Amino acid sequence: MNSSNNNVKPIGVFDSGLGGLSVLKELAQRFPNExxxxxxxxxxxxxGSKSVDTIQKYAEQNIEFLLKKEAKVIVVACNSASSAFLTKNKKDYGLPIINVIEPASQSAINTSQTNNIGVLGTRATIQQKAYNRVIGLLAPQYKIHxxxxxxxxxxxxxxxxxDPIMNLxxxxxxYPLLKTNIDTLILGCTHYPLIKDYIQKVAGKYIQLIDSAPAVADILQHKMAVKAVTPNIKNNKQNIELFITxxxxxxxxxxxRFLKPVTYSNITATQL
Amino acid sequence: MNSSNNNVKPIGVFDSGLGGLSVLKELAQRFPNExxxxxxxxxxxxxGSKSVDTIQKYAEQNIEFLLKKEAKVIVVACNSASSAFLTKNKKDYGLPIINVIEPASQSAINTSQTNNIGVLGTRATIQQKAYNRVIGLLAPQYKIHxxxxxxxxxxxxxxxxxDPIMNLxxxxxxYPLLKTNIDTLILGCTHYPLIKDYIQKVAGKYIQLIDSAPAVADILQHKMAVKAVTPNIKNNKQNIELFITxxxxxxxxxxxRFLKPVTYSNITATQL
Incomplete structure (x- = not known):
């Protein structure tokens, strides 16, 4: 059975779990013909708690799976995997691979007036300093916290x-970030948009939160505009297939909860 | 290189991560010649958050690894894996396999006067109702919470x-358990002995906590006494090798932190 209707090649998205669905949701809404x-x-x-070598190995297996499903572009919708990828990967898969770190970094640079950017992330993402490296290349005058x-x-x-315990x-x-001069705070994990409102309340209204999902959608839109990714022009019914291991x-x-109001077509269990 | 010194066959222990080190610590102290x-x-x-089929598959791979290392007995030092094992496994590996659920259940039955036993565990352990099934077979008059x-x-x-948040x-x-009539509470995850004192403080002094580690050591001692497992009589230096994936x-x-005061001989990264 073909994995997509209308013989349209799908956009592939992967994450370690369900956090990446926050990116899928944004993309599905922005690109209803895909x-x-x-x-x-x-x-x-x-x-997020594992080593860069292990994460890199898992990411490669995920990409192989999406290639078999004829993805025309792959979105690494996981900061830990994007981070490992930026650290390690040199392989060319012959199609565009979009990570979440570069788009969010660019978005943060465009937003910050104080040149001080905060980053929240998993242990793996923070330890690998992927945001520091990307922002350091794009705009070395920015300070990262x-x-x-x-x-x-x-x-x-x-x-x-x-929940009150979550709030604590x-x-x-x-709190440690509030002692710095940041005016921009990157939600450096695709789970975090689900607690965005609660983070905003603690951070205060003068700190702008950066969610990678819209930034990823912008990059994808650009890639379609320059024909690096072939857009699909018409789609009677958007097909969203979820595979989980x-x-x-x-x-x-x-x-x-993650996808609302977007709905998926079906869920299939698979082995890598 | 042989995995044990003196050509002594080792005792194999596995867990999903590091929680099982609390069982290893007890066994290493109880059996200094091993x-x-x-x-x-x-x-x-x-x-603990995964499905029984996936856990079972992982457990089998772990056992294969320990068999190659010539383990003479295998301790499944993980409640989630023990639970999946009791639910699914019918395979005979030709050596004794000790899970943590049966020994802890027996110990709780011996302890409780009110015939009401509490169980704390991961989602997988609680959903599979392994303690209910084991205690139900051994002593059906006991009520499990x-x-x-x-x-x-x-x-x-x-x-x-x-930490105050952990305390919350x-x-x-x-709290929901304190409304029941339990006098015995099973720590149904090998991580929990590390917070035993804090659980005891909240549960109160009239509730007896059951840690599976000493109960597993008792079973192993019994298996050595009846020669189901050949004990090692003399050992100049106890060898404890850790392998992690x-x-x-x-x-x-x-x-x-988990093993203190026991010390390991070496740590090796391995792939299954």
């Missing part, structure tokens, strides 16, 4: 979002 | 043990 294949590597999540937030993902996956965790991570009973609930 | 091989599947941890505690492991792995999480999980920078710190 079909999507999403791979969540739930059997091996999370990536990073905080590893390893407990955000477990709380979000538990659905503990509007947000305070603990954000481990199905557990809470998957549909969490996927629905 | 050598140990420990496998932590850190590249795919945690198991279970609570899934998915946030304990992330906090413990972060080292946030003596403990209160949230334990993903090395990250925090591994040695966390391993040392």
């Amino acid at each position: 079909n999507f294949i999403y791979l969540g590597d739930t059997a091996r999540l999370p990536y 990073s905080v590893a937030c390893p407990l955000f993902v477990p709380f979000i996956e538990e659905g503990l979002i509007d 965790i947000i305070h603990r991570y954000i 481990d199905i557990n009973s809470r998957f549909e609930e969490v996927a629905t | 050598n140990f091989i420990y496998l932590g599947d850190t590249a795919r941890l945690p198991y 279970s609570v899934a505690c998915p946030l304990f492991v992330p906090f413990i792995e972060e080292g946030l043990i003596d 999480i403990i209160h949230r999980y334990i 993903d090395i990250n920078s925090r591994f040695e710190e966390v391993a040392t």
Whole structure:
């Protein structure tokens, strides 16, 4: 069976788990004529606490899977994998691969007036200093203030979002940043947009939050405009297929929460 | 190179990550003449949020690894894997395989006077109702009160043990149990002994906590007494080898915290 309708080649998106669905949601809304294949590597999540070599190996297997599904472009919708990719990858897969770190970095540079940018991320993303390296290349005069937030993902996956204990965790991570001169704060993990409002409340209204999803959509739009990615002109029904490497009973609930109001066509369990 | 000194066959122990080191520590102290091989599947941890089929597949790969290292007995030092194993496994590996659930269940039955036993565990362990099934077979008159505690492991792995936010999480999980008639509470995850004192404080002194490690050591002692496992009589230097599927920078710190005062001989990264 062909993985997309109308014989349209899909846009491939992958993440360690479900966080990348926040990017898929943005892309599906921005590009209603496109079909999507999403791979969540739930059997091996999370990536954020693992080593760069292991994350890189998993990312390559995910890309191979999406290539077999005839993706015309691949979005690495996971900061830990993007970070490992920027650190390690030299392979040319013969199609555009878009990571989440470069678009978010550019967006933060465009936003900051104080030249001080904050970054929230997993341990892997923060330790690999991917944002420091990218921003350092694009605009070396900017100062970066990073905080590893390893407990955000477990709380979000538990659905503990509007919760007093989550609020304490947000305070603990954000407070050290408030002593700096940042006016721009990158949500450096695709899970974090789900707690954006609560982070904003603690950070205060003078700090602009940067979500990578719209920035990724901008890059993709640009790639279509310059024909690096062939856009699909017409689509009677947008097809969104989710593949996950481990199905557990809470998957549909969490996927629905991430994607809302976008709905997926079907979910399939797969092995890599 | 032989994996053990003196040509002594080692005792194999595995876990999804580092929690099983709390069992290894107990066994290493109880059996000073024995050598140990420990496998932590850190590249795919945690198991507790994954499906029974995936956990079972990972457990089988871990056992194959320990068999190649000539283990004479294998301890499944992970409740999620033990639970999947009790649910699914029918394979005979030709050597004794000890899980953590049966020994802890027996110990709880021996302890409880009210016939009401509490169980704290990961989502996987609680959903599979392994303790209910084992205790139901051994002593059907006992009532089981279970609570899934998915946030304990992330906090413990972060080292946030003596921490006010961790204390709030403990209160949230334990409080519903205090309305029941339990006098015995099983720590149904090998990470939990690290927060035993804090759980005890919230549960109160009339509730007896059951740690699976001493119960597993008792079973192993029994198996040696009846010659189901050949004990080693003399050992000049106990050899404890750790193998992990993903090395990250925090591994040695966390391993040392779990094993103290036991020390390991060496750590090796391996692929399954």
